[in-house]
Amino acid sequence: MRYGEATVTVVDPRSYMTYQPFLPEVAAGSISPRHVVVPLRRVLPKAEVLTGRVTSIDQDRKVAVVTPLVGEAYELPFDYLVIALGAVSRTFPIPGLAEQGIGMKGVEEGIGLRNHVLEQLDKAESTTDENVRRKALTFVFVGGGFAGAETIGEVEDMARDAAKYYSTIKREDMRFILVDAADKILPEVGPKLGTWGKEHLESRGIEIYLSTSMDSCVDGHVVLKNGLEVDSNTIVWTAGVKPNPALARYGLPLGPRGHVDTAPTLQVQGTDYIWAAGDNAQVPDVAARKAGVENAWCPPNAQHALRQAKVLGDNVISGMRGFPQAEYSHSNKGAVAGLGLHKGVAMIVMGKTKIKLKGRLAWYMHRGYHGMAMPTWNRKIRVFADWTLAMFLKREVVSLGALETPREEFYEAAKPAPAPAAAAAPAAKAKA
Structure with missing residues (x-):
């Protein structure tokens, strides 16, 4: 835009x-948490x-109500509006999930998962109760x-490395x-690389149960649909995403799954001053529809979101x-x-040709692609x-769980010291 042509205001509950895509590596300690966020x-x-x-949008008056971190809510007028709230974890009303589950949508959760897993190893090393130990591990x-x-894949790799420093804990x-x-x-x-990924994880001792779901996890007692029951202190929930509720x-037209309904131009249907993109938008997949796929929509991933932003x-x-x-x-x-250090899968589409890679080469592709996609040269x-440092130095296995309650x-x-106990009443005098 020309200088002074418009004012762009960004409202976000986080300042970064x-x-x-790098959150699994944050959880494994391969990347510093501060390096995957951009201020x-x-x-x-x-x-x-x-x-x-x-918190709300008045389309007739073209006013948005903003609730800041502190203070009273206020109105913010606008001429043009962009909706890019992204997605949140898709959850179900499973007993115990809200109390026990750990998500993987924010850097805070990645840090928390890493600290939590290492704390479980500390607990298992320090207890003599076999049930407590089994639940922790x-x-x-x-x-x-x-x-x-x-x-x-990343967390199992980290736990395997960390176990070397515990005298009573082995990967087994x-x-x-x-x-x-x-x-x-x-x-x-794709199915072939997916099958290879499953077999690879199983070869590392990871149990995989497909076509099943979790019925409950109250107090860490996990009950699966297939009848399996285990006790666990660590329940990580990554079962998909949904548009921000x-x-x-906002009074916008929504699709059947709660996404903002947009035209191929990314304009919200029925408006000429509101646009939407990314995980919260239902954008027609023009390329797939030209190829004969009916009712195709762009999947909620970074590959589309980055390109939609430019358009x-x-x-x-x-x-x-x-x-x-423009459409x-x-x-x-x-x-x-990436499925851990030196392990990964990759499918590269070049026209009508699909190149499928697995193992170390796919892992290099994973790091190269996401490393270059990371915003700003600083990051x-x-x-x-x-x-590079991880090639020469051992992985850090320090738990900083106290960060959660600093x-x-x-x-x-x-805190004030407890009041001293009242002095004992003097002994009754002996009768004369």
Whole structure:
């Protein structure tokens, strides 16, 4: 845009953007958590960044209600609106899930999972109760897509390395379980690579149960549909995503699964001043429909979101200046997934040719693709530096669980001392 032509305001409850494909490596300690987040104010120096949530939108008045982290809500007028809230974890009303489950959508959850797993090894090493030990060393992952398969692969690798420093824990003492309601894992890379990925994880001692689901996990007692019951302190939930539920409050046209219904130009249906893209948008897959696939929609992944953003930016400016809107069209370029150190699968689409890779070469493809896709050169260099140092230095296996309650120790030291017990009543005088 020309200087002074418009003001761009970004409203987000976090002051940073998280590159989610790297969360499994954060959980495994392969990448520093700070290196997978990008501060919005640094990368958007010409935009106004507000830390808060848009709680409602008045389309008639063109006003959004913003609730900041502190203080009263206020109205923010706009001429053009972009909806890009992304997705949240898709959950079900499973007893115990809200209390026991660990998600993998934010960097906080990646850090928390790493600390939690290492704490379980500490517990198992320090107890003499066999039931407590068994529960601490059982790890259950629900969901066999990219997030689930990559996370269990990375965490199992980390736990295997960490066990070398515990005198009473071996890899054979740990139990890793992957559960999925579908009949295969890693469906994004095709059936053959998905089968190889399943066999590879099983060769590492990971139990995989397909076509089943979790019925309950109250107090860590996991009950699966197939009848298996185990006790576990670690239940990681990666069973898909859904559009941010806040969309239901905005008065926008939504698709059957809660996504904002958009035209191929990314404009929200029935409007000429609202656009949507990414995981919260139902965008027609023009390339797939031209190839004969009816009712095809763009999948919710970074490959589409990054490219949609560029088209959306151009279309917003075209809308401001009265020019025609361009349609978004992109053919799938493939998919890559890492399953731990030096292990991965990759499918690369070149025209009508599909190149399928597995093992170390696929792992290089996974790191190369996501390393270059990481926003800003600052973060790219830091991520590659983490990987380079890991070639020469051993993996860190330090648990910093106290980060979750950093004031607890200070609170214990500073809280008022208990009042002294009342002095005992003097003994009754002996009778004369």
